[in-house]
Each structure stands twice: as structure tokens, then as C-alpha cells.
Amino acid sequence: MKTNKFDLSDHRKKQLSEYAEFIADEYFKNTLVDPHRLAEIYGITSSFGDYGNAFDGMLEYDNGQFHVYLNSNKFKHKYTPRGRFTMAHELGHFLIDEHRNALEEGLAPSHPSFIDFSSDNEVELEADYFAASLLLPTSRLIKDINRRKFTFNLIEELTAKYQTSITATLLKFAAVGNHPIMIVCSVNSVIKWFKYSSDFPFKYIETRPGFKVPVNTCAGQYFYENRTKYQESEIVFAEDWFRLNYDQDYGRQFFEHCIYADAYNFVLSVIWEK
Numbered sequence: 001m002k003t004n005k006f007d008l009s010d011h012r013k014k015q016l017s018e019y020a021e022f023i024a025d026e027y028f029k030n031t032l033v034d035p036h037r038l039a040e041i042y043g044i045t046s047s048f049g050d051y052g053n054a055f056d057g058m059l060e061y062d063n064g065q066f067h068v069y070l071n072s073n074k075f076k077h078k079y080t081p082r083g084r085f086t087m088a089h090e091l092g093h094f095l096i097d098e099h100r101n102a103l104e105e106g107l108a109p110s111h112p113s114f115i116d117f118s119s120d121n122e123v124e125l126e127a128d129y130f131a132a133s134l135l136l137p138t139s140r141l142i143k144d145i146n147r148r149k150f151t152f153n154l155i156e157e158l159t160a161k162y163q164t165s166i167t168a169t170l171l172k173f174a175a176v177g178n179h180p181i182m183i184v185c186s187v188n189s190v191i192k193w194f195k196y197s198s199d200f201p202f203k204y205i206e207t208r209p210g211f212k213v214p215v216n217t218c219a220g221q222y223f224y225e226n227r228t229k230y231q232e233s234e235i236v237f238a239e240d241w242f243r244l245n246y247d248q249d250y251g252r253q254f255f256e257h258c259i260y261a262d263a264y265n266f267v268l269s270v271i272w273e274k
């Protein structure tokens with residue numbers, strides 16, 4: 001069942017991840033998945049140029065040919081984690097039948113994609129999850145985290161190994177990892193989206209009016225207390241972040257680990273129970 005408008009149903013995620021993993025294993029069995037090579041294999045041409053702020057990537061269909069535009073204004077080279085993710089996302093639009101058919105039949109215009117995971121548009125969510133699953137296939141992830149305790153370092157380790165962004169790695173971990181986590185993205189103190197593992201104990205954030213970040217959280221300190229930042233994972237209480245229904249939930253301890261991007265007034269919070 002779909003309970004969060006910022007996420008796909010578990011059923012759809014499973015379908016997409018199995019499909020992406022099948023392709024990853026078909027062409028990159030024991031090696032890092034290279035989405036740019038994959039585009040070549042499928043006969044998709046691409047160009048890497050400065051397209052201003054228009055998009056991160058865009059898949060175009062014209063006269064029987066698919067072409068991907070990658071925006072050099074958004075990443076230095078194609079092989080950065082963001083460049084890899086952008087191509088993998090566009091491949092999702094090509095490889096997911098419904099997306100490709102809509103393009104071929106002219107039902108959907110070539111739509112620009114922004115890789116900031118902010119979308120609650122189903123098509124974009126599907127391409128994002130497909131991309132994360134192509135670059136970091138489920139069974140490889142499960143093997144790597146087997147019997148490992150969850151820490152933020154584990155996410156950084158996976159990020160280095162699979163050349164994925166922190167956000168993509170967290171997205172995948174939330175779906176199939178061995179420890180329930182919640183990810184909250186906020187910009188200018190407003191929550192843009194959140195995603196959680198299906199077994200995360202709380203589903204509702206106690207937001208301030210206007211869907212704003214709660215005050216007594218690490219993210220809140222950044223927005224309301226002069227950009228206070230924490231390098232380490234900090235302890236927060238259940239009542240600081242979540243809407244609680246039972247007395248016994250007060251005082252439950254969680255870790256919050258934040259990643260900051262000052263230029264965008266952006267904070268990504270990862271929250272897990274201590």
C-alpha cells in the first residue's frame with residue numbers, strides 16, 4: 001500500500017529493483033555498473049553540454065532515435081556520482097516500458113529531469129528508484145551490509161564502493177537495508193520530502209505550520225539557530241521529530257545525522273533508532 005506521496009509502493013519498488021538488477025547482472029556481473037556504457041549498448045546517443053539551469057538530464061525521442069542530454073552545468077564530468085545517477089535515471093525512462101512507450105507515441109513530451117529527489121511525480125519517482133537500483137543492486141547491497149550495524153559510515157562506505165550519491169544510497173538502503181531509517185529533505189526550513197523504511201516506527205513528522213522542520217532537531221538548529229551544524233550523528237528524542245500516539249514512545253532515543261548544502265539552504269537528515 002502506498003502511504004507516503006513522496007514514495008512508491010513497496011510492490012512497485014520490488015518490481016523496479018528486480019528489473020534493474022537483472023540488467024545490472026546481465027552486463028556488469030562482477031563489476032561496477034557503468035550507465036554510460038549501458039546507454040551505448042542500447043544504441044542511445046548522448047551529449048554533455050552546458051544547458052544552463054534547465055535540467056540535470058533529459059531523454060529525447062526523435063525520428064526513431066533516443067538521445068540523452070547531460071547538463072555539464074550540474075556536474076563536472078559524466079563519471080561523478082551525480083553524472084552516473086543522471087544517466088541511470090534517463091535509462092529508467094528508456095527501459096521502463098510505460099515511460100518509453102509514452103515517449104515513442106508522443107503522449108509525453110521529452111521531460112526534463114532534475115536529480116534532487118524532490119519530486120512527488122510518479123514517473124520521476126520510478127526513474128529515481130530504478131536508477132538507485134541499477135547502480136546499487138539489491139543483492140549486492142544486502143551482501144555488503146550483512147551483519148553490519150547501521151552507522152552513517154556504512155552509507156559512506158557504500159557510496160564510495162558504488163560511486164553513488166549519498167541520497168541515492170540512502171534511498172536504496174531505506175527500501176532494502178537491514179535497519180529501519182527515515183530520510184528527511186528540507187530546504188529553507190520547509191520539508192520537501194521524506195522517505196522511510198516500511199518498518200520504521202513512526203510515519204508522521206510533527207511539523208510546524210507550513211510543513212516546517214520541528215525546532216528541537218539537528219535540522220531545526222540549522223534553520224532556526226544560525227546554521228548550527230553537527231559533523232557527527234546526534235541524539236534526538238522521538239517527540240522532537242515525530243507525532244506520537246502512545247505515552248511510552250516519549251523518550252525513545254534516535255540518532256540524527258545531517259548533510260548540509262549551504263548554497264541551497266538544504267539539509268538532509270537521516271534518522272534511526274539508537
Ligand SMILES: [Zn+2]
Pocket residue numbers: 089093111112113114123124127
Ligand atoms: Zn526524469
